Amino acid sequence: MRRLSLRTVLLLLTLLAAAAFPQLGVRSYYLHIAILALINSLLALGLNIIAGYAGQLSLAQAAFFGIGSYTAALLMLYRNVSFWPAMAAGILASMLIAAGFGFPTLRLKGPYFVIATLGFGEIVRLILLNWEKVTRGPNGLIGIPVPDLLPLGPLKGRALVDGKVAYYYFVLVILLLVLAVYYNFVHSKANRALRAIHDDQVAAEVMGINLTTHKITAFAAGAGLSGLAGVLYTGYIRFISPDTFTIGESINILIMMVLGGMGTIVGPIIGAVTITYLLETMRVFKDYRLVIYGLAMFFMILYMPGGLMGAITSGRQWLQRRKPPAGENA
Amino acid sequence: MLLACAHLVMRFGGLVAVNDVDLQVAKGEIFGLIGPNGSGKTTMFNMITGIYRPSAGTIVLAGEDITGKRPDQVTRHGVGRTFQNIRLFANMTVWENVMVGRHCHLRESLFDDLFNTARKRQEEKVAEDYIDRLLALFKLGQWKHERARNLPYGLQRELEIVRALASQPELLLLDEPAAGMNPNETAELMALIRKIRDMGVTVLLVEHDMKLVMKTCDRIAVLDYGSKIAEGTPQDVQSNPDVIKAYLGAQVN
């Protein structure tokens, strides 16, 4: 009988908890927060690819969130497209636009690229706000149909994701599928290449890594995850408006990633869950929350750049050094 | 000739850093490039490895024109290099650093990576075996999982060389590998360079340590203010009056 490592046990317990969560009789409100937390996890994981691994900060995540969201919404609302194709379109739109934007801009130096993404985010938001003919401007899009997950045969057109519980499981399954691929990505040559670019771009290029290809792919992948999050958001809230997709939202995602721990898989998720919970429940203290997050981000980046996850990992390593190895491996 | 540089010129605005330099390195040689500071040696390296695009001239490697190609393309043609100021991937482990060096030889696609296909696992396994043998050969095996930034200086320099060798280059460019080393370490380095040549790799070396250069190199070229002022065997170069004048006080054995 193979001995399971502590880490595997914790993972399984978390999975169990996540699966059991809706059955525990929690109030609908907390289920709502949980769904948002899962969606934000995707956003944070997306940013993590380009910022956490490749070391290139982007403030455009909210823009791709919006592009995915609006693309799916418009297709479902005005073209009667069913959910899965709309999802594919939303993700594709985000990735293509990201690749197009990234191609000329990713060769810019760090801070310049950040400003370019800021500008891009503002342009997208302004289009969503002012192109009233298509997006209905500040009124947003309402009455988006409930996602139909099986548009075939006798079930055609029938809404199958009804109610929060079902949607929670739906998003959870999607997140888990994404994580499976994400995990493979992190343990691969592609990831090493990004981390090499992060540490020393010039040396990375000399080792045979094509900077442009890798950066654009990373940026587009992050945008794709954000687009996916947008589609899931559209399917859940079924009413979207431009003021969800602001620079402030991009900054929230950044905070989630940094505090949770960038450059890890679990970090962004922890950050997303924690910050989403705090953001939603402590609305009363809204202004004080951000005061704390801002300061926390500053101190974290100086003294705990690995975020919460980094602190946990360092703690474990420190413990392992103090005890002789007991044959337990992560 | 493995490497043939003809009439290379590098201009930065009004400054001519390299002025009509020819350089030819034969396969299996250890070739030394020396000269006072600022004579254009690192600029030559940067042109050969694609970091700078030459203002004029050509660079031909094993019969193929690589002038002006990007660094990652040049590496794929079979060139490896180390840097004057160590440029390791500080936050990555020794093993990861060398694996990045092996990047060109890992043939899996992004799809393979994302879905952990049999091909990816096979490529990684083969690479891992190769890296383990390489690390063992250079006695870095015990540091395999140590972060590069935690290594002592001497080991960092050695790691940089091993990382460059991981791509199995035909030509290895070493930029001042002995910088900051004491005589013992330098002697070990000399043995290391010969070992590398015995592995079949041609070495082009920029160095200030004259003892190392004279004892290790088969041929030497001397640059001064961007122009080549002498070329030949160590004996030829040592007794060349122009070289002595350029250095004015350099050690002569």
Place this chain on the structure above:
Amino acid sequence: MVQEIVQQLINGLVLGSTYALIGLGLTVIYGILGIVNWAHGELYMLGAFAGLFLAVHLHLPFLVALVGSMAIMALFGMAMERLVFRPLRGAHEMNMIIGTLGISIFLMNGAFAVFSPNPLRFPTRFSTAYLNFLGVSMTVQRLLVFVVTVVLVAGFSYVIKRTTLGKAMRACEQNLNAARLMGIDVNRIFRITCAIGAALAAAAGTLVGPIFLVSPAMGLLVIAKVFAVVILGGMGNVAGAIWAAFILGLTESVTAGFISSDYKDAVTFIILIAVLIYRPEGLFGRNPLQRA
């Protein structure tokens, strides 16, 4: 029609002056300290609040309040150098951005919490006095913005080109280690640079507060465009920043007036992205302070 053009010209000059004062500090902090200060907009915002406090609550004459707010924020700038920039020195580029971004969030939301969630009015005797220029009526405050900006920029130029301090600053910008070896107290130069940068931003805040409203978000609203200005001018390039500030300010107001008010910001960013694609060093490139 002429009136329309004059109106937009005036608006453009006001905007340009604002961007110039804030951008000057930002570009000089980058040139000398090597830090991209994402919290610079908050220095502008805090300067506006300081000016508001001095002029409206303490009933000091406006010009005194202006100098006062600059002095207060100069001290604040020095504190920032010590507490924020010094620890960040040498960090990875992305971490510098995240760190100062965190401080920006901290300051902006702190202001929300401490001062006021709602925008405040900042009436001065200049903002209620009108004058007529080529048929267009404008408040004296707008003229004051431009005039004070010219004075401050000229003063800054003088300091950079003619004083020992300026020479020391230029030396630090060129080569930090060489400056140290020449006996220049580099930390002191850093402090002074931050003090100057903050003071200039504060001046912008106090001057412009009476025209628009004073609110904790005013820094955020303006910082992206100031970055666009600084990048277009070439980061670290003082003259470039000033030129770019007025070019962008005028472009913005002309777009707002004649093309579309909704998309005026988009135009600025499209220009920025387009320029960066073709000239990554900015319109004027990276020039040493000497050319200021």
